[in-house]
Amino acid sequence: MAAKGESRFGYVPVTDLAMRSGFYLTGAGWELIAPHEPYPQPTHPDMYSFNWLIGRTLPEYQLNYIHKGRGP
Secondary structure, eight states, rough: OOOTEEEEEEOOOOOOHHHTTTTTEEEEEEOOOOOTTOOOOOEEEEEEGOOOTTTTSSOOOOOOOOOOSOOO
């Protein structure tokens, strides 16, 4: 069983050929986020940081699956 705050994720270098295909993977993984913990965890690249006052715009589509619990 995963421990609180445990995660496994990785980011994939995207080649020009992959970008031209129009559909490619940039990263994959999972995180166990306990209530009131920051999301995303600070171990992700800076571009994924989120601030409720500023927001964020990502240069990609994301698929997020929430297995249990809910967002804010």
